[in-house]
Every structure is written in C-alpha cells, then in structure tokens.
Amino acid sequence: MPAYYYTNKSELFAIIGEKISFINKSLLTAREKLSGEEFQKITEAIDFLKDHKYQMADQGLNQLEYIIRSAEDKLKTLRH
Numbered sequence: 069m070p071a072y073y074y075t076n077k078s079e080l081f082a083i084i085g086e087k088i089s090f091i092n093k094s095l096l097t098a099r100e101k102l103s104g105e106e107f108q109k110i111t112e113a114i115d116f117l118k119d120h121k122y123q124m125a126d127q128g129l130n131q132l133e134y135i136i137r138s139a140e141d142k143l144k145t146l147r148h
Contacts, residue, residue, distance in 0.1 A: 072116070080123055087113045088135055095142045102146045114139050 074080040091113050094106065102110070114136060121132045 077123060080120060084117060084120060084124075084132070087116050088132075091117075091135070091139050095139060095146070098146050100146070102143075107143070107147065110139070110143060114143070 072083045074083060091110055094110050098106070117132060117136050121129060121136070124132050
C-alpha cells in the first residue's frame, strides 16, 4: 500500500475512512482463503488504523476499536 501523508485531522479522517472502506469491501467479498498479497494489504490497513486510532475521541474511538477487532476476527478465519 502506498504511504499516506496528511497535514490535518480532516485529511487523516478521510484516510481512515478509506482504510475502513477497503477493509470492509475486502473482507465482505472474500469467500474462502485470501492470497498472501490480499492478506498483507488488509493487515497493513488494520495496522494503520491501530496506529492512528487515538486521534479519534469518545464514541469514534470506540467504533474504530470495534471495527479493528471485527476485522481481525474475520481475517483469522480467512488466513491463508
């Protein structure tokens, strides 16, 4: 995945939204096992969310942590 740069929280939140969308789409369409490359891209997106989750506050942080946990649980079932 390309490096993401942001200069303010608004840009960061847009990138976080893109990552969440990518994760949801990838895991929703995955029916069986993921290829190594797909697995790596999803893992990197989850890691990005983990690295930046504390930029969120209150309910946003809780929702992001739930999304991360759910994605990790689903990813375990699709591990190659």
